[in-house]
Amino acid sequence: MERYCSVTLDYGSKSLVFKSEAGINLHKALLLNHSGISSPCGGKGTCGKCKVVVSGELSPPTEIEKSKLTRQELDAGVRLACQAVLTGDVKIRIKDEKSAFIQIDGLPYKVGISPVSQRIQIHLPGTSLTNCPDDVKRLRDGLQRDHLKISRSLMAKISNLLNEREQDILATVTEDELADINIFAEQTPDYGFAVDIGTTTIVGYLVNLITGEIEDTVSELNEQAAFGADVLSRISYGKENAEGNRVLHDKIVSQLGHMLKKTVERKGLAKDAICGISVAGNTIMMHFLMGLNPFRISVAPFTPVFTSSYFCRGEEIGLAYHPRCPVYILPSIAGYVGADIVAGMLVCSLLDPTRTQLLVDIGTNGEMALSREGAVLCCSVAAGPAFEGAGIRWGVGGIDGAIDSVDLKDGTLKIHTLSDKKPIGICGSGLLDAVSIMVQNGIIDEGGRFAEPCEWSPEAAGLWDRMQEINGEKVFVLTGPGCLPEETIFLCQQDIREVQLAKAAVHAGITTLLNNQGTTPEQVDAVWLAGGFGNKLRKESAVNIGLLPKELAPKIRFAGNTSGVGAVMALLSKDCRDKCDIIKTKARYLELSALAGFNDTFIESIGFEA
Structure with a gap:
């Protein structure tokens, strides 16, 4: 006979009590009761991010927990939810969720009005x-x-x-x-809802279909993140759990309906005033939205179920809030170059035959497209989650308290945090700055290893005390003196390795596109950096660490949320929807894993240039 435990969950000012089967870990218990927790690795015990404070009856700390948590944390009752198994009644405390900084704005647009509906x-x-x-x-x-x-x-x-x-x-x-x-009751303007479904965030735009203007926006963290920070973790969840894909589909559709309802009510509109929806996102998120199993995208030869543009009604994807609303899904190119990149190519006019342009969207996958004389070549690289806060010891997303920039001025290291809050970790843009400073000043050598202080530049001489040993590990401390040991934010050797792998993948992808298009960096007219991370990084830091070829530095432009703006343009204009289909037809996908020489290019890109 199954035995059940009582679980009391406190998070912020809210509280929830539920029953859960004994013998399962806290991570699974929370998911089954619709109370997800941040778990970038999907509950596999590799990221150490699913920290909770627990009292009650649990299994003893595992070896993984002992390696990921400090002695002070273990003594304070901190556990990893994916490792702690329920043996009786427990009380769980989760820290308040931080406000996330989500990229909403993008390039200006001008289109003729011929909406989806x-x-x-x-x-x-x-x-x-x-x-x-x-x-x-x-x-x-x-x-x-x-x-x-x-x-x-x-x-x-x-x-x-x-x-x-x-x-x-x-x-x-x-x-x-x-x-x-x-x-018919009264004449009111028609509205549409354009949506950018990202792996980490979702942004919705309320668009007046008469004027073409964006009148409201709504943005949230993607609730699927509780099942893993990256799409492969979520695919694994879908494969390993009988109802996994249905759960992931329901999660994204219900959140989409909630966001639409929120903006409709905020504007005081009737639901029926929304007469069309457009959606862009990566190929795997489009599969989850449609209720399709994306597993085959995760294994060679990485085959999606569909990549064409698609029209349906809300009821066909399970959108209970507005079942009869027409929905337009932008086309994708391949399993790892999705509708978000097609939208970006539309926004940045990559089909312009008079210009050579490069579009780069850096996330867990670095997706990029290079156009020359109207021909488009695109690829995707496995950049890893380092720039999105996962895989880095003190890595976090773009939330309150995240270190988002680091400077070295007059020999003093200065950090800045989002919302000027107390530092809680470091996000992607801050990580790039910190590593750039360390490379420029010899704190890490060309191979990525920590150098001895005597080898550092004179400018960094005042930072010698920041090279410390914590729990037997050499680290470079970012926060100032006076921090409690458990609040000292640092970069360790493994963090540097993660940055090297990520930046090498992106650099090698760009180099390969240039070579296969017969183009040199000097011939590129514009480099468009898209997405939240791309819009916040300092181009000097990106070039210093070798994320982007240095010859491209003067051509870098920040494009903002091209996926969201592209979805708006497609919502408004038949011409733009037709262009999306043309982009899909013209774009050629380069599968780097099957390309001779790519691994050599990747290895050559791992080192730093001082």
């Missing part, structure tokens, strides 16, 4: 014994479109809404389908 007011005359066409014909005649598709589910609504009397109807129409009808 629009509402059209029509007058239906009454019927009689001598003039009694069926309701579908009446609607098609009223819209003057004889071949509009009408789904069975809409016909069910028609059967309950229309009658024999004269009626004024508001019809939601796409290019080829009657999507919805409602009784």
Whole structure:
């Protein structure tokens, strides 16, 4: 007979009590009860980020916990949720969630208005014994479109809404389908909702389909992050759990519905004013949204179920909040070059035959596209999660208290944190700055190893006391004196290795694209850096550590959230939707794992140049 434990969960000002089966770890217990916790590695015990404070009946600390947690933390009841197994009733405390800094803005856009769908007011005359066409014909005649598709589910609504009397109807129409009808009440502007579904964050844009302007935005951390920081961890969860893919699908769709509802209510709109949705994101997130199993993208030859643009209605993807709303999903290129990159190519006009341009979006996967004379070559590299806070001992995302920049001025190391809060860790942009300073001043050598202080530059002489030994490990301390041992933020040798692997992957990908397009860095007219991390990094730091070739430094432009802006443009304009399909047709994907010489290029890119 199964035995159940009582779990009391306190997080911030909220509290939750639930029953959970004994013998499972806290991470799984929290997921099963819709109370996820940050777990970049997906609960495999490798990241050490799923820290909770627990009292009650649990298994003893594992060897993994002893290696990831300090003695002070263990004494204070801190455990890793993925390692601690329930043996009885427990009380869990999770730290308050920090506000995340999510990239919303992007490049300006100007498009002709021809949206995914629009509402059209029509007058239906009454019927009689001598003039009694069926309701579908009446609607098609009223819209003057004889071949509009009408789904069975809409016909069910028609059967309950229309009658024999004269009626004024508001019809939601796409290019080829009657999507919805409602009784006309008053004339209000049409709105659409454009969505960028990222692995880490989701951004929604409320767009006026008459003026083309963005009137509101809503952004949140992707709730799927509880199942792993990267898409491969989530694919593993889907494969290893019988209902895993359904859970991941439900999570993303319910969050999308919640975000749409939030912005509709904030603007005081009727739900039916939203007459179209467009979505961009990486290929795997598009599969989760559609309820498709993305497993084959994770194994060679990395085959997706679909990459074409796709039209459907909200009910087909499980969008319960607005089931009849037309949904347009932008096309992808390949398993690891998704609709977010197609959107970016649209925004940055990579099809312009007069310019040679490079688009780079750096995340767990570094996705990039190089255009020359209208031909586009793209690829994806496994950059790893270092720049997004995972895999780094004190790494965090872009949240309050994250060290987001590091400077060395007059021999003094100065750090800045987001919202000027007390330092809690270091995010990607701060990591780049710190490593750049260490490279420039000889604190780490060309191979990435910590150098002896006597080898450092004169500028860094005042930092000698920052090279310390903590728990038997040599580290470089970033925070100032006076920090408690458990709050001392540092970079260790493994952190430097993670940065080397990430920057080498991106640099090698760019070099390979240039070589295969027969292009030199000097011939590139513009380098567009997209996404939240790309928009916050200092280009000097990126070039100093070798993330980007130094010849490209003067050409770097910050493009912001190109995936979100591209989704807005596609929502508004048929011309832009057609361009997305052209981009998909013209773009050629380069599979680097099958390319002779790529590994050599990668290895050559690992070292630093002082």
